[in-house]
Amino acid sequence: MLPIILMTMRCFLRDRILFALLGAAGLLLLLIPAMSSFSMRQVQELSITLSLSANSFLLLILATLLGSASVWGDIERRYTAGLLGLPLSRRSYLLGKFTGIAVFLLACCAILAVAGLAVIAIAKSQYPAASDPQWWVILLASAMIGLKYVLLAAFAMFFSTLSTSFFLPIFGTLGVYFAGTASQEVFEYLNSDIAENLSPLVKSCAEAFYYILPNFSAFDLKVQAVYGLPLDAMSLLGTLLYFLAYLAVLLTLSVWLFERRDL
Amino acid sequence: MNAIEIKGLSKTYRGKRGARVEALVDLNLDVKAGEVFGFLGPNGAGKSTTIKLLTGQLRLNSGCAMLFGVQVSDPDARLRLGYLPENPSLHGHMNAWEHLRFVGQIHGLDAQRIKRDSQQILELLELDKDAKRPVKGYSKGMTQRLALAVALLPDPDLLILDEPMSGLDPLGRALVKDIIRDAKGRGKTVFFSTHITSDIEAVCDRIGIVVRGRLCALENVAELLREGVEGYLVRYADKLGCQHEDLIVRDRLRERLDSLLASGATLDAIEPHRRDMEAYFLQTVKDAEACLS
Structure with missing residues:
Protein backbone atom coordinates (compact mmCIF):
# COMPACT_ATOMS: atom_id res chain seq x y z
CA MET A 1 0.00 0.00 0.00
CA LEU A 2 2.94 2.34 0.69
CA PRO A 3 3.91 2.66 -3.01
CA ILE A 4 0.32 3.73 -3.80
CA ILE A 5 0.38 6.33 -1.01
CA LEU A 6 3.70 7.71 -2.23
CA MET A 7 2.62 7.73 -5.86
CA THR A 8 -0.61 9.55 -4.98
CA MET A 9 1.24 12.21 -3.03
CA ARG A 10 3.95 12.57 -5.69
CA CYS A 11 1.29 13.26 -8.32
CA PHE A 12 -0.36 15.89 -6.07
CA LEU A 13 2.96 17.58 -5.39
CA ARG A 14 3.57 17.95 -9.13
CA ASP A 15 0.12 19.25 -9.94
CA ARG A 16 0.30 22.96 -10.69
CA ILE A 17 -3.41 23.49 -10.04
CA LEU A 18 -3.02 22.43 -6.43
CA PHE A 19 -0.10 24.78 -5.99
CA ALA A 20 -2.15 27.59 -7.52
CA LEU A 21 -4.88 26.87 -4.96
CA LEU A 22 -2.34 26.87 -2.12
CA GLY A 23 -0.93 30.14 -3.47
CA ALA A 24 -4.41 31.68 -3.52
CA ALA A 25 -4.93 30.57 0.09
CA GLY A 26 -1.57 32.09 1.03
CA LEU A 27 -2.61 35.37 -0.59
CA LEU A 28 -5.90 35.27 1.30
CA LEU A 29 -3.98 34.80 4.56
CA LEU A 30 -1.70 37.75 3.74
CA LEU A 31 -4.75 39.97 3.36
CA ILE A 32 -6.09 39.03 6.78
CA PRO A 33 -4.18 41.67 8.86
CA ALA A 34 -5.47 44.41 6.56
CA MET A 35 -9.01 43.02 6.50
CA SER A 36 -9.05 42.54 10.27
CA SER A 37 -8.25 46.20 10.80
CA PHE A 38 -11.71 47.09 9.47
CA SER A 39 -13.07 45.79 12.75
CA MET A 40 -11.83 48.44 15.17
CA ARG A 41 -12.32 46.57 18.41
CA GLN A 42 -12.05 42.90 17.41
CA VAL A 43 -8.97 42.74 15.20
CA GLN A 44 -7.57 39.66 16.91
CA GLU A 45 -10.91 37.85 16.95
CA LEU A 46 -11.58 38.64 13.31
CA SER A 47 -8.09 37.53 12.26
CA ILE A 48 -8.63 34.17 14.00
CA THR A 49 -12.02 33.75 12.32
CA LEU A 50 -10.67 34.67 8.89
CA SER A 51 -7.57 32.48 9.12
CA LEU A 52 -9.62 29.45 10.18
CA SER A 53 -12.16 30.19 7.44
CA ALA A 54 -9.43 30.50 4.79
CA ASN A 55 -8.01 27.16 5.92
CA SER A 56 -11.47 25.62 5.82
CA PHE A 57 -12.30 27.03 2.37
CA LEU A 58 -9.11 25.73 0.76
CA LEU A 59 -9.54 22.29 2.32
CA LEU A 60 -13.14 22.16 1.10
CA ILE A 61 -11.94 22.70 -2.47
CA LEU A 62 -9.05 20.26 -2.12
CA ALA A 63 -11.10 17.51 -0.43
CA THR A 64 -13.84 17.79 -3.04
CA LEU A 65 -11.49 17.84 -6.03
CA LEU A 66 -8.99 15.24 -4.85
CA GLY A 67 -11.56 12.85 -3.38
CA SER A 68 -13.89 13.14 -6.37
CA ALA A 69 -11.18 12.67 -8.97
CA SER A 70 -9.51 9.82 -7.06
CA VAL A 71 -11.12 6.66 -8.41
CA TRP A 72 -13.33 8.07 -11.11
CA GLY A 73 -10.41 10.05 -12.56
CA ASP A 74 -8.11 7.03 -12.59
CA ILE A 75 -10.76 4.95 -14.37
CA GLU A 76 -11.49 7.74 -16.84
CA ARG A 77 -7.79 8.16 -17.67
CA ARG A 78 -7.42 4.35 -17.79
CA TYR A 79 -4.72 4.32 -15.11
CA THR A 80 -6.57 1.55 -13.31
CA ALA A 81 -6.07 -0.86 -16.23
CA GLY A 82 -2.33 -0.89 -15.66
CA LEU A 83 -2.48 -0.56 -11.88
CA LEU A 84 -4.90 -3.39 -11.26
CA GLY A 85 -2.95 -5.65 -13.61
CA LEU A 86 -0.28 -5.60 -10.90
CA PRO A 87 -0.42 -7.92 -7.89
CA LEU A 88 -2.34 -5.28 -5.99
CA SER A 89 -5.77 -5.77 -4.46
CA ARG A 90 -8.46 -3.21 -5.10
CA ARG A 91 -8.68 -2.72 -1.35
CA SER A 92 -5.00 -1.75 -1.13
CA TYR A 93 -5.36 0.53 -4.14
CA LEU A 94 -8.36 2.33 -2.67
CA LEU A 95 -7.02 2.61 0.87
CA GLY A 96 -3.60 3.67 -0.40
CA LYS A 97 -5.18 6.30 -2.56
CA PHE A 98 -7.30 7.56 0.32
CA THR A 99 -4.35 7.63 2.72
CA GLY A 100 -2.38 9.68 0.18
CA ILE A 101 -5.24 12.18 -0.09
CA ALA A 102 -5.71 12.33 3.70
CA VAL A 103 -1.99 12.90 4.34
CA PHE A 104 -1.90 15.61 1.68
CA LEU A 105 -4.97 17.34 3.14
CA LEU A 106 -3.58 17.21 6.67
CA ALA A 107 -0.21 18.53 5.47
CA CYS A 108 -1.95 21.46 3.71
CA CYS A 109 -4.00 22.03 6.85
CA ALA A 110 -0.85 22.09 9.00
CA ILE A 111 0.92 24.53 6.66
CA LEU A 112 -2.08 26.86 6.58
CA ALA A 113 -2.53 26.58 10.35
CA VAL A 114 1.06 27.64 10.99
CA ALA A 115 0.73 30.46 8.44
CA GLY A 116 -2.55 31.41 10.13
CA LEU A 117 -0.85 31.64 13.54
CA ALA A 118 1.75 33.99 12.07
CA VAL A 119 -0.96 36.12 10.51
CA ILE A 120 -2.91 36.25 13.80
CA ALA A 121 0.26 37.32 15.63
CA ILE A 122 0.75 40.16 13.13
CA ALA A 123 -2.89 41.27 13.45
CA LYS A 124 -2.65 41.09 17.25
CA SER A 125 0.43 43.31 17.27
CA GLN A 126 -1.51 46.02 15.41
CA TYR A 127 -4.29 46.29 18.01
CA PRO A 128 -3.54 44.37 21.21
CA ALA A 129 -6.66 42.65 22.54
CA ALA A 130 -7.83 42.36 26.14
CA SER A 131 -6.63 38.78 26.32
CA ASP A 132 -3.96 36.83 24.46
CA PRO A 133 -5.12 34.30 21.87
CA GLN A 134 -5.24 30.68 23.03
CA TRP A 135 -2.71 29.35 20.50
CA TRP A 136 -3.32 25.69 21.33
CA VAL A 137 -7.04 26.08 20.94
CA ILE A 138 -6.49 27.68 17.54
CA LEU A 139 -4.21 24.80 16.55
CA LEU A 140 -6.76 22.28 17.81
CA ALA A 141 -9.49 24.04 15.85
CA SER A 142 -7.30 23.79 12.74
CA ALA A 143 -6.71 20.08 13.41
CA MET A 144 -10.47 19.55 13.67
CA ILE A 145 -10.91 21.33 10.35
CA GLY A 146 -8.36 18.88 8.89
CA LEU A 147 -10.30 15.87 10.23
CA LYS A 148 -13.58 17.28 8.94
CA TYR A 149 -12.23 17.52 5.41
CA VAL A 150 -10.58 14.11 5.56
CA LEU A 151 -14.08 12.78 6.29
CA LEU A 152 -15.48 14.81 3.41
CA ALA A 153 -12.75 13.40 1.12
CA ALA A 154 -13.85 9.90 2.18
CA PHE A 155 -17.37 10.82 1.07
CA ALA A 156 -16.00 12.12 -2.24
CA MET A 157 -14.09 8.87 -2.73
CA PHE A 158 -17.19 6.85 -1.89
CA PHE A 159 -19.13 8.68 -4.62
CA SER A 160 -16.15 8.30 -6.92
CA THR A 161 -16.22 4.50 -6.59
CA LEU A 162 -19.88 4.53 -7.67
CA SER A 163 -19.76 7.00 -10.49
CA THR A 164 -18.78 7.01 -14.13
CA SER A 165 -18.70 10.80 -14.38
CA PHE A 166 -17.61 13.81 -12.33
CA PHE A 167 -21.21 14.84 -11.61
CA LEU A 168 -22.04 12.62 -8.65
CA PRO A 169 -18.63 12.86 -6.91
CA ILE A 170 -18.44 16.66 -7.11
CA PHE A 171 -22.06 17.62 -6.47
CA GLY A 172 -22.76 14.71 -4.12
CA THR A 173 -19.80 15.76 -1.98
CA LEU A 174 -20.86 19.40 -1.94
CA GLY A 175 -24.40 18.32 -1.06
CA VAL A 176 -23.12 16.23 1.86
CA TYR A 177 -20.96 19.15 2.98
CA PHE A 178 -23.80 21.65 3.09
CA ALA A 179 -26.29 19.18 4.59
CA GLY A 180 -23.73 17.97 7.15
CA THR A 181 -22.89 21.53 8.16
CA ALA A 182 -26.55 22.42 8.68
CA SER A 183 -27.79 19.14 10.16
CA GLN A 184 -27.16 20.05 13.82
CA GLU A 185 -29.10 23.31 13.50
CA VAL A 186 -31.96 21.52 11.74
CA PHE A 187 -32.02 18.89 14.48
CA GLU A 188 -32.14 21.53 17.19
CA TYR A 189 -34.91 23.35 15.33
CA LEU A 190 -36.93 20.12 15.10
CA ASN A 191 -36.65 19.61 18.83
CA SER A 192 -37.63 23.18 19.67
CA ASP A 193 -41.11 24.50 20.41
CA ILE A 194 -41.23 26.32 17.07
CA ALA A 195 -41.34 23.00 15.20
CA GLU A 196 -44.29 21.64 17.15
CA ASN A 197 -46.65 22.01 14.21
CA LEU A 198 -44.47 20.09 11.75
CA SER A 199 -45.86 16.76 10.58
CA PRO A 200 -44.35 13.69 12.29
CA LEU A 201 -43.29 12.32 8.89
CA VAL A 202 -41.19 15.38 8.10
CA LYS A 203 -39.69 15.26 11.58
CA SER A 204 -38.83 11.55 11.24
CA CYS A 205 -37.27 12.06 7.81
CA ALA A 206 -35.20 15.00 9.04
CA GLU A 207 -34.08 13.02 12.09
CA ALA A 208 -33.12 10.07 9.89
CA PHE A 209 -30.99 12.38 7.73
CA TYR A 210 -29.45 13.83 10.87
CA TYR A 211 -28.25 10.39 11.95
CA ILE A 212 -27.16 9.26 8.46
CA LEU A 213 -25.34 12.41 7.35
CA PRO A 214 -22.08 13.41 9.01
CA ASN A 215 -22.45 16.06 11.67
CA PHE A 216 -19.77 18.53 10.64
CA SER A 217 -20.71 21.05 13.33
CA ALA A 218 -19.13 18.67 15.86
CA PHE A 219 -15.76 19.56 14.30
CA ASP A 220 -16.32 23.31 14.59
CA LEU A 221 -14.21 24.84 17.36
CA LYS A 222 -14.12 28.30 15.84
CA VAL A 223 -16.03 29.99 18.68
CA GLN A 224 -13.74 28.42 21.29
CA ALA A 225 -10.65 29.49 19.29
CA VAL A 226 -11.86 33.06 18.72
CA TYR A 227 -12.92 33.76 22.33
CA GLY A 228 -10.48 31.43 24.06
CA LEU A 229 -13.26 29.37 25.63
CA PRO A 230 -12.34 26.20 27.54
CA LEU A 231 -12.57 22.90 25.68
CA ASP A 232 -14.43 19.82 26.86
CA ALA A 233 -12.01 16.87 26.62
CA MET A 234 -14.84 14.30 26.59
CA SER A 235 -16.57 16.11 23.77
CA LEU A 236 -13.32 16.19 21.76
CA LEU A 237 -12.77 12.48 22.39
CA GLY A 238 -16.36 11.80 21.30
CA THR A 239 -15.80 13.75 18.08
CA LEU A 240 -12.59 11.84 17.41
CA LEU A 241 -14.34 8.48 17.91
CA TYR A 242 -17.23 9.67 15.74
CA PHE A 243 -14.72 10.60 13.02
CA LEU A 244 -12.98 7.21 13.18
CA ALA A 245 -16.22 5.22 13.17
CA TYR A 246 -17.75 7.21 10.33
CA LEU A 247 -14.53 6.97 8.31
CA ALA A 248 -14.32 3.20 8.85
CA VAL A 249 -17.91 2.72 7.66
CA LEU A 250 -17.39 4.91 4.59
CA LEU A 251 -14.14 3.25 3.58
CA THR A 252 -15.59 -0.23 4.11
CA LEU A 253 -18.53 0.65 1.88
CA SER A 254 -16.21 2.17 -0.74
CA VAL A 255 -14.01 -0.94 -0.80
CA TRP A 256 -17.05 -3.22 -0.96
CA LEU A 257 -18.46 -1.30 -3.93
CA PHE A 258 -15.15 -0.94 -5.74
CA GLU A 259 -14.35 -4.65 -5.44
CA ARG A 260 -17.62 -5.38 -7.27
CA ARG A 261 -17.18 -2.83 -10.01
CA ASP A 262 -16.28 -3.67 -13.61
CA LEU A 263 -13.54 -1.40 -14.91
CA MET B 1 0.68 -26.71 -15.08
CA ASN B 2 -1.04 -24.49 -17.61
CA ALA B 3 -0.18 -20.82 -17.54
CA ILE B 4 -3.78 -19.90 -18.33
CA GLU B 5 -6.87 -22.01 -17.74
CA ILE B 6 -10.27 -20.73 -18.75
CA LYS B 7 -13.33 -22.87 -18.21
CA GLY B 8 -16.89 -21.96 -19.21
CA LEU B 9 -16.16 -18.26 -18.99
CA SER B 10 -19.06 -15.95 -19.75
CA LYS B 11 -19.43 -12.22 -19.44
CA THR B 12 -22.54 -10.18 -20.05
CA TYR B 13 -22.67 -6.41 -19.99
CA ARG B 14 -25.68 -4.29 -19.53
CA GLY B 15 -25.86 -2.10 -22.62
CA LYS B 16 -28.00 0.87 -23.51
CA ARG B 17 -31.56 0.81 -22.13
CA GLY B 18 -30.73 -2.24 -20.06
CA ALA B 19 -30.10 -4.48 -23.08
CA ARG B 20 -27.89 -7.49 -22.35
CA VAL B 21 -24.69 -7.69 -24.40
CA GLU B 22 -22.98 -11.08 -24.42
CA ALA B 23 -19.30 -10.21 -24.57
CA LEU B 24 -18.11 -13.80 -23.93
CA VAL B 25 -20.04 -17.04 -24.14
CA ASP B 26 -18.78 -20.25 -22.54
CA LEU B 27 -15.12 -19.69 -23.38
CA ASN B 28 -12.83 -22.67 -22.75
CA LEU B 29 -9.13 -22.26 -23.33
CA ASP B 30 -5.84 -23.57 -21.95
CA VAL B 31 -2.50 -21.96 -22.67
CA LYS B 32 0.48 -24.14 -21.81
CA ALA B 33 3.49 -22.77 -20.00
CA GLY B 34 6.22 -21.77 -22.47
CA GLU B 35 3.78 -21.20 -25.31
CA VAL B 36 3.25 -18.07 -27.43
CA PHE B 37 -0.48 -17.78 -27.97
CA GLY B 38 -2.08 -15.32 -30.36
CA PHE B 39 -5.63 -14.24 -29.67
CA LEU B 40 -7.31 -13.00 -32.82
CA GLY B 41 -10.70 -11.59 -33.55
CA PRO B 42 -12.48 -8.70 -35.20
CA ASN B 43 -13.25 -5.52 -33.26
CA GLY B 44 -15.66 -6.14 -30.40
CA ALA B 45 -15.21 -9.92 -30.57
CA GLY B 46 -14.27 -10.25 -26.90
CA LYS B 47 -10.47 -10.22 -26.95
CA SER B 48 -10.03 -7.31 -24.56
CA THR B 49 -12.89 -8.57 -22.38
CA THR B 50 -11.07 -11.90 -22.01
CA ILE B 51 -7.86 -10.10 -21.10
CA LYS B 52 -9.65 -7.82 -18.64
CA LEU B 53 -11.20 -10.87 -17.00
CA LEU B 54 -7.79 -12.52 -16.76
CA THR B 55 -6.26 -9.43 -15.18
CA GLY B 56 -9.03 -8.96 -12.64
CA GLN B 57 -10.52 -5.79 -14.11
CA LEU B 58 -13.87 -7.40 -14.80
CA ARG B 59 -15.90 -9.79 -12.69
CA LEU B 60 -16.81 -13.16 -14.13
CA ASN B 61 -20.52 -13.88 -14.62
CA SER B 62 -19.88 -17.60 -14.74
CA GLY B 63 -17.05 -20.06 -15.22
CA CYS B 64 -13.55 -19.77 -13.86
CA ALA B 65 -10.20 -18.47 -14.97
CA MET B 66 -6.81 -19.20 -13.44
CA LEU B 67 -3.26 -18.03 -13.94
CA PHE B 68 -0.76 -20.73 -12.93
CA GLY B 69 -3.51 -22.42 -10.93
CA VAL B 70 -4.54 -19.31 -8.95
CA GLN B 71 -8.01 -17.83 -9.43
CA VAL B 72 -7.84 -14.50 -11.24
CA SER B 73 -9.92 -12.84 -8.51
CA ASP B 74 -6.93 -13.33 -6.18
CA PRO B 75 -4.28 -10.56 -6.59
CA ASP B 76 -1.61 -13.25 -6.07
CA ALA B 77 -2.57 -14.62 -9.50
CA ARG B 78 -0.80 -11.57 -10.90
CA LEU B 79 2.48 -12.14 -9.04
CA ARG B 80 3.88 -13.97 -12.09
CA LEU B 81 2.16 -11.75 -14.63
CA GLY B 82 3.38 -8.87 -16.76
CA TYR B 83 0.48 -7.05 -18.37
CA LEU B 84 0.38 -4.52 -21.16
CA PRO B 85 -3.10 -2.95 -21.50
CA GLU B 86 -4.53 -1.79 -24.81
CA ASN B 87 -3.67 1.88 -25.43
CA PRO B 88 -1.89 2.16 -22.10
CA SER B 89 -2.14 5.31 -20.07
CA LEU B 90 0.47 6.24 -17.48
CA HIS B 91 0.63 8.96 -14.84
CA GLY B 92 1.78 12.01 -16.76
CA HIS B 93 3.50 13.65 -13.79
CA MET B 94 5.81 10.69 -13.24
CA ASN B 95 8.86 9.78 -15.30
CA ALA B 96 9.89 6.35 -16.60
CA TRP B 97 12.21 5.65 -13.66
CA GLU B 98 9.46 6.41 -11.17
CA HIS B 99 6.99 4.20 -12.99
CA LEU B 100 9.40 1.29 -13.00
CA ARG B 101 10.34 1.81 -9.35
CA PHE B 102 6.66 1.84 -8.41
CA VAL B 103 5.95 -1.40 -10.29
CA GLY B 104 9.04 -3.05 -8.81
CA GLN B 105 7.92 -2.08 -5.31
CA ILE B 106 4.43 -3.48 -5.89
CA HIS B 107 6.06 -6.74 -7.02
CA GLY B 108 8.21 -6.71 -3.89
CA LEU B 109 11.55 -6.44 -5.72
CA ASP B 110 14.53 -5.02 -3.87
CA ALA B 111 15.80 -1.54 -4.75
CA GLN B 112 19.06 -2.74 -6.33
CA ARG B 113 17.32 -5.17 -8.62
CA ILE B 114 14.76 -2.55 -9.61
CA LYS B 115 17.53 -0.12 -10.53
CA ARG B 116 19.59 -2.68 -12.44
CA ASP B 117 16.69 -4.24 -14.36
CA SER B 118 15.07 -0.87 -15.07
CA GLN B 119 18.30 0.35 -16.66
CA GLN B 120 18.52 -2.76 -18.86
CA ILE B 121 14.90 -2.62 -19.94
CA LEU B 122 14.99 1.11 -20.64
CA GLU B 123 18.07 0.56 -22.83
CA LEU B 124 16.41 -2.39 -24.57
CA LEU B 125 13.35 -0.30 -25.36
CA GLU B 126 15.47 2.75 -26.24
CA LEU B 127 13.89 4.89 -23.54
CA ASP B 128 17.00 5.44 -21.42
CA LYS B 129 17.64 8.94 -22.79
CA ASP B 130 14.08 10.05 -21.96
CA ALA B 131 13.76 8.18 -18.69
CA LYS B 132 13.88 11.30 -16.53
CA ARG B 133 11.31 13.24 -18.52
CA PRO B 134 7.68 13.30 -17.30
CA VAL B 135 5.61 10.80 -19.25
CA LYS B 136 3.10 13.46 -20.31
CA GLY B 137 5.67 14.60 -22.90
CA TYR B 138 5.98 11.13 -24.45
CA SER B 139 4.71 10.21 -27.91
CA LYS B 140 2.19 7.36 -28.29
CA GLY B 141 4.92 4.93 -29.30
CA MET B 142 7.12 5.90 -26.35
CA THR B 143 4.19 5.45 -23.94
CA GLN B 144 3.54 2.02 -25.47
CA ARG B 145 7.21 1.07 -25.01
CA LEU B 146 7.24 2.30 -21.42
CA ALA B 147 4.10 0.29 -20.67
CA LEU B 148 5.86 -2.72 -22.16
CA ALA B 149 8.87 -1.98 -19.94
CA VAL B 150 6.51 -1.96 -16.95
CA ALA B 151 5.20 -5.39 -17.99
CA LEU B 152 8.71 -6.78 -18.44
CA LEU B 153 10.30 -5.40 -15.26
CA PRO B 154 9.39 -8.21 -12.83
CA ASP B 155 10.64 -10.80 -15.39
CA PRO B 156 7.21 -12.45 -15.32
CA ASP B 157 6.51 -16.05 -16.27
CA LEU B 158 3.45 -14.93 -18.18
CA LEU B 159 3.10 -11.89 -20.41
CA ILE B 160 -0.40 -10.79 -21.37
CA LEU B 161 -0.18 -8.18 -24.08
CA ASP B 162 -3.28 -6.45 -25.41
CA GLU B 163 -2.51 -5.17 -28.91
CA PRO B 164 1.22 -4.79 -28.18
CA MET B 165 2.08 -3.46 -31.66
CA SER B 166 -0.48 -0.66 -31.49
CA GLY B 167 1.09 2.76 -31.99
CA LEU B 168 4.53 1.38 -32.77
CA ASP B 169 6.58 2.12 -35.88
CA PRO B 170 8.09 -0.82 -37.86
CA LEU B 171 11.24 -0.68 -35.72
CA GLY B 172 9.19 -0.84 -32.54
CA ARG B 173 7.13 -3.72 -33.89
CA ALA B 174 10.25 -5.65 -34.80
CA LEU B 175 11.56 -5.00 -31.30
CA VAL B 176 8.38 -6.32 -29.70
CA LYS B 177 8.57 -9.46 -31.84
CA ASP B 178 12.16 -9.95 -30.72
CA ILE B 179 11.09 -9.52 -27.09
CA ILE B 180 8.35 -12.12 -27.53
CA ARG B 181 10.78 -14.55 -29.18
CA ASP B 182 13.31 -13.93 -26.42
CA ALA B 183 10.65 -14.55 -23.76
CA LYS B 184 9.70 -17.82 -25.44
CA GLY B 185 13.39 -18.78 -25.59
CA ARG B 186 13.57 -18.33 -21.82
CA GLY B 187 10.54 -20.55 -21.25
CA LYS B 188 8.07 -17.74 -20.62
CA THR B 189 4.46 -17.79 -21.75
CA VAL B 190 3.10 -15.03 -23.95
CA PHE B 191 -0.60 -14.42 -24.58
CA PHE B 192 -1.31 -11.55 -26.88
CA SER B 193 -4.21 -10.13 -28.80
CA THR B 194 -3.76 -8.58 -32.20
CA HIS B 195 -5.42 -7.78 -35.50
CA ILE B 196 -2.18 -8.14 -37.41
CA THR B 197 -2.00 -11.66 -38.80
CA SER B 198 1.59 -11.36 -40.01
CA ASP B 199 2.65 -10.90 -36.37
CA ILE B 200 0.93 -14.16 -35.53
CA GLU B 201 2.82 -16.02 -38.27
CA ALA B 202 6.08 -14.54 -37.07
CA VAL B 203 5.94 -15.44 -33.39
CA CYS B 204 3.00 -17.64 -32.35
CA ASP B 205 2.85 -21.33 -31.55
CA ARG B 206 -0.93 -21.43 -31.41
CA ILE B 207 -3.81 -19.14 -32.17
CA GLY B 208 -7.38 -18.80 -31.02
CA ILE B 209 -9.93 -16.89 -33.05
CA VAL B 210 -12.83 -15.39 -31.18
CA VAL B 211 -15.95 -14.12 -32.93
CA ARG B 212 -18.90 -12.56 -31.11
CA GLY B 213 -17.59 -13.81 -27.78
CA ARG B 214 -17.23 -17.42 -28.92
CA LEU B 215 -13.99 -19.25 -29.55
CA CYS B 216 -14.34 -20.38 -33.17
CA ALA B 217 -10.91 -21.78 -33.93
CA LEU B 218 -7.96 -23.08 -32.00
CA GLU B 219 -5.02 -24.00 -34.21
CA ASN B 220 -1.34 -24.80 -34.19
CA VAL B 221 0.32 -22.15 -36.34
CA ALA B 222 3.01 -24.43 -37.83
CA GLU B 223 0.40 -27.02 -38.83
CA LEU B 224 -1.87 -24.35 -40.19
CA LEU B 225 0.88 -22.99 -42.38
Missing part, protein backbone atom coordinates in the same frame (compact mmCIF):
# COMPACT_ATOMS: atom_id res chain seq x y z
CA ARG B 226 1.85 -26.49 -43.53
CA GLU B 227 -1.74 -27.42 -44.35
CA GLY B 228 -2.22 -24.10 -46.03
CA VAL B 229 0.28 -24.92 -48.79
CA GLU B 230 -1.68 -24.73 -52.04
CA GLY B 231 1.18 -25.13 -54.45
CA TYR B 232 4.83 -24.36 -55.12
CA LEU B 233 6.65 -21.65 -56.99
CA VAL B 234 9.46 -23.30 -58.93
CA ARG B 235 12.31 -21.22 -60.34
CA TYR B 236 14.47 -22.93 -62.93
CA ALA B 237 16.74 -22.34 -65.92
CA ASP B 238 16.12 -24.30 -69.12
CA LYS B 239 18.93 -25.97 -71.01
CA LEU B 240 19.51 -22.72 -72.96
CA GLY B 241 20.00 -20.86 -69.63
CA CYS B 242 16.75 -18.85 -69.72
CA GLN B 243 15.18 -18.22 -66.30
CA HIS B 244 11.56 -19.30 -65.66
CA GLU B 245 9.03 -19.31 -62.82
CA ASP B 246 6.16 -21.80 -62.61
CA LEU B 247 3.37 -21.99 -60.07
CA ILE B 248 2.62 -25.68 -59.67
CA VAL B 249 -0.35 -27.10 -57.80
CA ARG B 250 0.48 -29.21 -54.78
CA ASP B 251 -0.47 -32.61 -56.23
CA ARG B 252 1.43 -32.16 -59.46
CA LEU B 253 4.79 -31.08 -58.04
CA ARG B 254 6.62 -34.42 -58.40
CA GLU B 255 5.32 -34.99 -61.92
CA ARG B 256 6.34 -31.48 -63.01
CA LEU B 257 9.78 -31.69 -61.40
CA ASP B 258 10.45 -35.00 -63.15
CA SER B 259 9.56 -33.51 -66.51
CA LEU B 260 11.71 -30.43 -65.92
CA LEU B 261 14.73 -32.49 -64.92
CA ALA B 262 14.19 -34.81 -67.89
CA SER B 263 14.23 -31.79 -70.20
CA GLY B 264 17.65 -30.77 -68.85
CA ALA B 265 16.43 -27.79 -66.79
CA THR B 266 18.34 -26.68 -63.69
CA LEU B 267 16.28 -26.00 -60.56
CA ASP B 268 17.09 -22.76 -58.71
CA ALA B 269 14.42 -22.70 -55.97
CA ILE B 270 11.17 -24.34 -54.85
CA GLU B 271 9.10 -22.17 -52.54
CA PRO B 272 5.80 -23.21 -50.98
CA HIS B 273 2.95 -21.03 -52.08
CA ARG B 274 0.52 -20.93 -49.16
CA ARG B 275 -2.76 -19.40 -48.25
CA ASP B 276 -1.65 -16.82 -45.68
CA MET B 277 -2.88 -16.38 -42.12
CA GLU B 278 -4.99 -13.41 -43.10
CA ALA B 279 -6.96 -15.50 -45.59
CA TYR B 280 -7.47 -18.17 -42.94
CA PHE B 281 -8.57 -15.58 -40.38
CA LEU B 282 -11.01 -13.90 -42.77
CA GLN B 283 -12.52 -17.23 -43.81
CA THR B 284 -12.90 -18.36 -40.19
CA VAL B 285 -14.60 -15.10 -39.20
CA LYS B 286 -16.89 -15.26 -42.25
CA ASP B 287 -17.88 -18.88 -41.49
CA ALA B 288 -18.46 -18.08 -37.82
CA GLU B 289 -20.56 -15.01 -38.61
CA ALA B 290 -22.67 -17.06 -41.03
CA CYS B 291 -23.09 -19.80 -38.44
CA LEU B 292 -24.06 -17.38 -35.64
CA SER B 293 -26.48 -15.31 -37.73
